Amino acid sequence: xxxxxxxxxxxxxxxxxxxxxxxxxxxxxxxxxxxxxxxxxxxxxxxxxxxxxxxxxxxxxxxxxxxxxxxxxxxxxxxxxxxxxxxxxxxxxxxxxxxxxxxxxxxxxxxxxxxxxxxxxxxxxxxxxxxxxxxxxxxxxxxxxxxxxxxxxxxxxxxxxxxxxxxxxxxxxxxxxxxxxxxxxxxxxxxxxxxxxxxxxxxxxxxxxxxxxxxxxxxxxxxxxxxxxxxxxxxxxxxxxxxxxxxxxxxxxxxxxxxxxxxxxxxxxxxxxxxxxxxxxxxxxxxxxxxxxxxxxxxxxxxxxxxxxxxxxxx
Amino acid sequence: xxxxxxxxxxxxxxxxxxxxxxxxxxxxxxxxxxxxxxxxxxxxxxxxxxxxxxxxxxxxxxxxxxxxxxxxxxxxxxxxxxxxxxxxxxxxxxxxxxxxxxxxxxxxxxxxxxxxxxxxxxxxxxxxxxxxxxxxxxxxxxxxxxxxxxxxxxxxxxxxxxxxxxxxxxxxxxxxxxxxxxxxxxxxxxxxxxxxxxxxxxxxxxxxxxxxxxxxxxxxxxxxxxxxxxxxxxxxxxxxxxxxxxxxxxxxxxxxxxxxx
Numbered sequence: 264x265x266x267x268x269x270x271x272x273x274x275x276x277x278x279x280x281x282x283x284x285x286x287x288x289x290x291x292x293x294x295x296x297x298x299x300x301x302x303x304x305x306x307x308x309x310x311x312x313x314x315x316x317x318x319x320x321x322x323x324x325x326x327x328x329x330x331x332x333x334x335x336x337x338x339x340x341x342x343x344x345x346x347x348x349x350x351x352x353x354x355x356x357x358x359x360x361x362x363x364x365x366x367x368x369x370x371x372x373x374x375x376x377x378x379x380x381x382x383x384x385x386x387x388x389x390x391x392x393x394x395x396x397x398x399x400x401x402x403x404x405x406x407x408x409x410x411x412x413x414x415x416x417x418x419x420x421x422x423x424x425x426x427x428x429x430x431x432x433x434x435x436x437x438x439x440x441x442x443x444x445x446x447x448x449x450x451x452x453x454x455x456x457x458x459x460x461x462x463x464x465x466x467x468x469x470x471x472x473x474x475x476x477x478x479x480x481x482x483x484x485x486x487x488x489x490x491x492x493x494x495x496x497x498x499x500x501x502x503x504x505x506x507x508x509x510x511x512x513x514x515x516x517x518x519x520x521x522x523x524x525x526x527x528x529x530x531x532x533x534x535x536x537x538x539x540x541x542x543x544x545x546x547x548x549x550x551x552x553x554x555x556x557x558x559x560x561x562x563x564x565x566x567x568x569x570x571x572x573x574x575x576x577x578x
Numbered sequence: 579x580x581x582x583x584x585x586x587x588x589x590x591x592x593x594x595x596x597x598x599x600x601x602x603x604x605x606x607x608x609x610x611x612x613x614x615x616x617x618x619x620x621x622x623x624x625x626x627x628x629x630x631x632x633x634x635x636x637x638x639x640x641x642x643x644x645x646x647x648x649x650x651x652x653x654x655x656x657x658x659x660x661x662x663x664x665x666x667x668x669x670x671x672x673x674x675x676x677x678x679x680x681x682x683x684x685x686x687x688x689x690x691x692x693x694x695x696x697x698x699x700x701x702x703x704x705x706x707x708x709x710x711x712x713x714x715x716x717x718x719x720x721x722x723x724x725x726x727x728x729x730x731x732x733x734x735x736x737x738x739x740x741x742x743x744x745x746x747x748x749x750x751x752x753x754x755x756x757x758x759x760x761x762x763x764x765x766x767x768x769x770x771x772x773x774x775x776x777x778x779x780x781x782x783x784x785x786x787x788x789x790x791x792x793x794x795x796x797x798x799x800x801x802x803x804x805x806x807x808x809x810x811x812x813x814x815x816x817x818x819x820x821x822x823x824x825x826x827x828x829x830x831x832x833x834x835x836x837x838x839x
Contacts, residue, residue: 454830458839467839496828503836504828 270306273299273498277554278468278505282356282441283390284417290388291417292355294471294556295507299498301554302576311573312551313355314566315392315559316348317513320371320379321363327523329539333563341379342386349387352566356419358392358559359383364405365396373408380409384416392419392443392559403430410434419443419471419557425456432463441469443509448475448482450489450496457503471557472506478515479546486510490553510550513561516543544568551576579817580803582651582672583617584776586638588625597624597634605638606645613648615808616838619672620646622663623653631656635663643668651698651805657685664693671695674805675738677702678717680724687728696734697725698772701757707740709750714739714757715764722764736772736803737761743780744788751778751792758799775806790816797821 279296283289292313299307322338323330337344345357359380363371384391393409395402406420407430414437421443423431428444435442444460446453453474461467474493477486490508497505516522521532522539532538543565547558551573560566585608588594596604609620620642624634631654639650643666651672652663664671675698676686683699690697701708701717708714718737725735739757742750754773762768778792779785790813793804797820808814818837821827830836 451829451831454828454836455832458830458832458836461839462835492828501828501836502839503830 271299273307274500275498275502275505276308277494277497277507277556280441280469280471280507282417282419284415288388292390297494297498297554300494301552304577310556311577312556312558314570315356315358315557316345316352316354316566317358317360317511317559317561318344318348318383319360319362320376321369323362327517327535327539328525329522329536330517330561332536334561342382345383345387349389352563353570354389354560354566356390356392356557357383357387358394360394361396361405361409363396364398364401366398366401368396370401371405373405376405377409377412381412384413384418390416390418392421392557394421394443397422399427403427406431407434410438410440413440414438417441421445421471421473423456423460425452425459428456428460429463432460432465435469436463436465441471443471443473444506445473446475448477448485448489450474450492453489453493454501454503457506461503467502467506470506471509472504473509473511476510476512476515476546476550478512478519479542479549480521481515481519483546483549487549487553490550490555494554507556508554509557509559510547510555511559512543512547512550513559513565516546517561540564540568548572579797579801579821580619580770580772581617581808581814581817582619582621582674582772582803582805583612583615583808584621584774584805585612585807585809586620586642587623587653588628588634589623590625594625594627597628597637600637602641602644605641609642609646609648612808613646615811616814617648617808619649619651621651621653621672621674621805623674624659626655631659632662635659636666639663639666660686660689664689664695667693667695672698672736674698675700676721678721679704683721683724687724687730690730690734691728696736697730698736698738699725700738701740707742709747709753711753711756711760714753715760718757718761718769719764722769725769732765732767732769735769737769738772738774741773741775741777741792743782744778744792745780745782751795755795755799758796758801762800770803771801772803772805773801775804786810786812789813793817794820797824 277295277297281293283291297309348354361376363369395406419441422445424445444456474489477483493504522542525535547569622638628634649669651674653674676682677700699721701714739754779788
């Protein structure tokens with residue numbers, strides 16, 4: 264007797280979001296659109312996440328040795344850094360992080376940030392995710408300026424959070440960009456931020472949620488469970504949770520001791536080069552199962568490994 | 579919870595007058611406002627005093643469907659009203675209602691199958707309204723079996739344990755709650771449950787308070803749909819909150835607003 268085919272039928276689906284523009288050799292990226300849980304092709308539509316390479320607009324200090332080995336020669340050249348990511352690694356997006364704007368670092372002006380952002384945007388054919396310096400007051404100036412400078416490019420800007428979302432929302436609405444809504448590992452606040460942003464007339468369909476990422480060994484399980492709960496709520500019909508979701512893998516995993524301590528400090532842990540890359544790759548891979556739509560990553564080999572895994576899961 | 583809006587009922591003076599005068603605007607306004615307030619289905623009832631129930635029902639159905647796109651619940655005590663009205667419905671309708679009496683089930687179940695309708699079934703039978711929980715459950719079981727025999731999926735069956743006025747038979751409320759719990763265990767997947775909420779506060783004081791308190795109690799006992807007044811904002815807020823407390827909606831600070839999105 265043949266077993267009856269059992270397929271889940273979900274009430275809701277995830278919004279489809281297309282970033283970037285076409286023409287002049289440029290290409291867009293489309294994320295979201297799932298009608299079932301990740302990679303269950305027999306049951307519905309499920310789409311691969313995009314990978315964004317994290318590029319800084321100033322040379323990072325104290326990055327782990329494997330990262331310095333991979334990118335050290337372009338630390339001072341965000342354009343070259345971004346181009347290598349697209350041309351050699353085939354990443355879908357560039358995450359340009361305007362670290363130099365931080366008042367604790369270079370305190371770069373909005374004009375200086377616009378210059379870098381425009382240079383990177385013009386140098387690569389893929390859409391950008393512009394990430395501020397995480398200082399609310401400074402970001403409100405810088406991101407507004409950069410958003411205006413890149414008006415009409417349909418990029419992604421972040422971060423908007425519960426206590427500081429209005430300025431960025433106004434900019435993204437006026438300049439036709441999508442927005443990242445951040446919540447601090449609190450699913451109820453994530454839903455609230457999505458509502459607050461959409462209450463300003465910003466379409467929910469153009470919000471990407473960033474529920475905060477915990478790296479392997481440093482909060483991963485909690486972050487995973489929140490992402491999964493949010494996905495299940497969306498598939499069960501909750502329109503305010505039906506946004507694509509982001510995970511910031513590189514920044515979180517390369518903080519870990521396990522990605523920084525070399526063989527002299529922790530000989531029982533094996534070679535650092537492999538270890539750091541695996542820490543990032545494994546964290547990213549695990550989030551695939553929760554339904555992540557944008558992975559912001561750092562190391563070339565971690566990126567390549569995850570791309571292969573995604574291709575396998577999508578085949 | 580599935581909300582069936584009850585306001586388009588000839589029992590209300592404004593609706594009765596609108597039917598008599600063929601004033602579409604009153605009906606359209608009630609339809610739109612109920613849907614905006616969160617109703618999923620609109621109950622349509624010409625009222626007890628109509629001298630042309632079929633004509634009045636068809637006029638109501640047409641008037642509502644011209645203006646909005648929601649499923650309708652055809653509500654009448656006269657069997658001859660149903661077929662013409664169901665045939666006019668653009669979306670799969672609700673039949674409000676059959677009892678558990680064999681003659682009624684034999685009439686309404688084939689209609690439900692013919693018009694792809696959902697069926698609201700009251701746990702009353704040839705002997706009348708049961709006064710015990712078990713009496714209600716027994717009739718519910720008979721309704722369920724009859725539905726299965728006619729091929730009506732449980733997903734289209736809405737069993738009503740009969741809401742009696744607290745002013746008249748105060749001990750019945752608790753029995754109704756217990757009956758709701760038992761109905762959900764009758765099959766897997768279980769049939770839906772429904773109540774005509776306003777009956778509980780008939781002729782009492784504090785009608786709205788009684789209605790919303792009873793609704794919350796019923797939701798806690800497994801009620802998954804109700805015929806009620808969606809224009810009562812406190813009632814809708816209580817319903818949304820009860821479902822939140824049962825983990826049916828993800829909490830956020832603006833959860834009342836979120837429900838309506």
